[in-house]
Amino acid sequence: MAYRRFLSAVGRRRQRPYLRRQTEEVQSDQAVIPLNAGLAHPALFPYRTATLRLQDGRQVELGEEIMQEVQQYSNTTGYPPFRDWCKNFILEHHSPPCWGRGENATDVIVTNGAAEAAFKVLEMCLETDDTIIVQNPTYASAIDLVQALGAKPVGVPGDGRGLSPLHLRETLSKWTPDEVKDPNSDFPKLMYLVPTGGNPTGENMTLERKQEIYAIAKEFDLLILEDDPYYFVQYTDSRVPSFLSIDTDGRVMRADSFSKTVSPGLRLGILSGPAPLVDKIVAHIGSTQEHSSNLSQVALLMALEAWGQDGFQEHVKKIQSVYKEQRDAMQSSAEKWLSGLAEWDLPEAGIYFWIRIKDVQDSRKIVEEVRKHYQIGVSPGFAFSTKPSDPSPFVRVSFSYVAPDTIDFAFQKLADVIRETQKTERREYGT
Template identity: 40%
Template sequence: MNYNRFLNVTSLSRKPSPIRVLTGILQQAPPSTISMAGGRPNPSLFPINGVSISLSNGTKLDIEPNLVQKALQYSATPGLSEMLDWIKMLQKNIHNPPTLTSTDENQKLDMLVIPGSQDGLCKAFEAMISKKDNVLIEIPSYSGTLAIVKPIGSYYIGVDSDEHGLIPGKLKEALSKWSPEESKNPNSDIPKLLYCIPNGGNPTGHSLTLQRKEEIYRICQDYDLFLIEDDPYYYLQYDQPYIPSFLSMDVDGRVLRFDSFSKLLSSGMRVGVVTGPKAIVNRIALHMQASVMHTSGISQVLMFKVLENMGLEGFKDHVKTVANFYKSQRDACIKAANKHLTGLVEWNVPNSGMFLWMKLMGVSDSFQLITEKAREKEVLFVPGNAFMLDSEKPCPYVRASFSESSPEDMDKAFQRLAEVLIEAKNN
C-alpha cells in the first residue's frame, strides 16, 4: 500500500509537535525523571481531589487518586494508556484484524482515542481529500459527514444503497469510466476513497450483508480504494452473530474504522476510536496535536472505569441489552407505521440501529410538509434532503428516529404525520 497516495499535501506536511512529543515521553518516563521541558500546569492547584461515579446497577466506583491526577493533566495524544489498552483488547477480540501483527510499520494496525467519531471523521477527510478529488460516498448518507465533506470542494459521486446497504453493482457503475490500472497513475482523477456506514445506516437503518461486504472489499482491492468504515451502530445489530466488519477482512490495510461509545455508554463524554493502518492514523493524531491535543482525560478515565468494571463479557452483555431495547423500539415503531401510514408511506424494516427511512407516496419533496405542516401538528421528523449530496433537489424521503419516543408517542406521531399527508393529498 502506497499510503501517501491517499493523503493530501496539508496532511503530509504536518510535523509532530515537539511539546506533544515530550508529553508522551513524560507519560512513559521513570518516576525519577526531572522535567523542566513542558508547559504543564502545577496539579497542586487543581481544585479536584477525587472523582467517583454511581452506576445504574447501584455500584459506586471510586477512581484511584493517581488516575484522577492523570485525567486532570495534559496527556499524550493517542489516549491514556489504560483506555488504549482496553480498546486494543476489545478490537482484537471482536474484529481480530489481519494486520494487527503486520511487520510493515505503515500497514500495522494502530488505534487512537478521539473526541467522538465525528471529530475523527472530520480530521480523516481533511487529511485525505483535496479540492477537485473524486470521492465515492454512500447515498443517502449521514448529514454530519456531508457537512464535513461538502465545503472541501471535491466532486462527490453518490453510490446508491437499498435495504441491504450500499449496492456493489452501483459502486462498479460509479467506477465504470476508469480502469483499475489507472489507480497506478498519480495524475489520474480516479477516486481513491469510499465512505460508507455498514450497519444501521444513518438515516436509512440499512445494513450490509456479509456477501456485499466481501464484494465491496474486492472492488476496493481492484481499484485501490481506501475505505472509511463509519460504524457507530455495529453493536446495535439486532441479531447474533454480528456480521463481520470490513476491518476484520482487511488483509491489505486499506480500511479506516470509526467506532463510538456514544450509542452504548454515553454520548456526552465524547469518546470514540479510530482503528486503521498506522500511516493514516498517525496523520489524524498529528492533526489532533494541532487542535484538541487529546481527548478529554476525565472522559477517558470515566469510560475506562465503567468498561473495566464491566469486563469484556459484561460489555458484550450490555451491548446486547442495548440492541434488544432498540429492537423492541423498532417493533413498536413498525407497528405504529402499519397502523397509520399504510398506503401513505413506503419503508423497509431495519435490522439494526435506531432509524426508520420512509418514502412519502405521491409527494415529490418532503421538506415543506415536514418543516412546516408537521410542525404545526407538533411532530418532528428530518426531511430526507438533509442526507443527500444535493440538498436543494426535491426528495420524498423522511427519517424517523425511534430511540427515545415511547410506543404511545410513536403511535401519536405517525397518526399526526398521516393527517398531514391526507390533508396534503386532499388539497
C-alpha cells in the same frame, strides 16, 4: 501498501509535533525532571477524589492519584490504560488481519467519538476537486464536510443491503482506464461507508456484500472509511463482521463509537487503521486539541472494568433489546397509520426508519407542517442527498429516544399531514 497517494497536501505535511512527543515521553518516565513541558501544578487542581455511582448501584472510586493524573495533560493517542482497553477491544471484536504486521500494522487511537475519527480521515485525504464515493443518501455531516473541503461526493445508490456493487462498478467505469491509474486525475481515492444500520437508510450490509465491495476497493486501489457507530446495535442473532476484520491489505480506516453503547455526551470513540495513516491523525489531534478528555476516558474505563467483558456484553444486549422494542413499537405505529401512504423497510440495525412517502415529490412541506401544527420533528430526505437541490420524497425518523405512545401520536399526525399534502399535490400536478 503505499499511502502517500491517498493524502491531501495538508495530510502529507502533517507531522507529529516534536514537543508533544517529547512531553509524552518525559511524562511517562518518572525519573526525568520535566522542565520541558507546561504541565499544571498538581496542588492547584480543584478535584481531589470522585465517586461514580453506576446504574446497577455499584460505586467506582477515583482516588487522589488517578484524579491528579486525570486533571493533567495526557497522551494524544489516548489515556494509556483506556487506549490499552480499546486495543484489546478492537482485537477481540475484529481480529484485524494486519494486526502486528510490520510498519503498516493496525494501530488504534482514542478519539472524540466516531465523528472525529471519521471526519479527521476525510480531512487527511481530501482537497479541492477530489472525489469520494459515498452511498447516496448518506450521513449528512459527512456530505457537509466533503463539500466544505471543496471535494465532490459521488453518490452510488443502495439496494436494501447498502451500497450496490453493481452501481459502484458502473460509477467507477465513468473514468477511463488511464484516469484510474493517473494519480493526478480526479479518480476517487476513498469510499465513505456506514455499513451497519446505515444513517439514514437503516440498511445493514451482509458479509458477502462487504467482501464484494472490498474486492472492488482492492481492484481500484481505494481506501475504505468504515464509519460504524451502530456495530453493536444490530437486531440479528449474530453481528455481521466489519470491513476491518476482512482487511488483508491495510486499506480500511474504522471509526467506532461509544455514543450508541454507553453515552454520546462522553464524546469517545476509536479510530483503527494502518499505522502510517493513524499517525497522521495523531499529528492532527496533537496540534489542535492535544487529546480527548481524560475525565471522560477514565469514567468510561471505570465502568467498563467494573462490568468486565461479560458485563459489557450484557450491557450491549440490554441496549439491543431496548432499541429493538422501540423499533418494533415504531413498526406497529407505522403499519397502523402509514400503510398505503408510505413505504419503508424494517431496519435490522441502527436507530432509523427511512420512509418513502407516496405521491409526493418532496418531503420538505410535510416536515414543515408537522413541525408547525403538531411540534413534531422529522428529518427531510434531501438533507442526506449528495444533490440536496433534488426533491426527495423520504423522511428519516429515529426510534431511539421517544416513548412508544408518543411515537404513535406523532405517526397519526404525520399521516394526517401526508394525506393533506398528497391531496394538494394531486390538485396541483394531477398525479
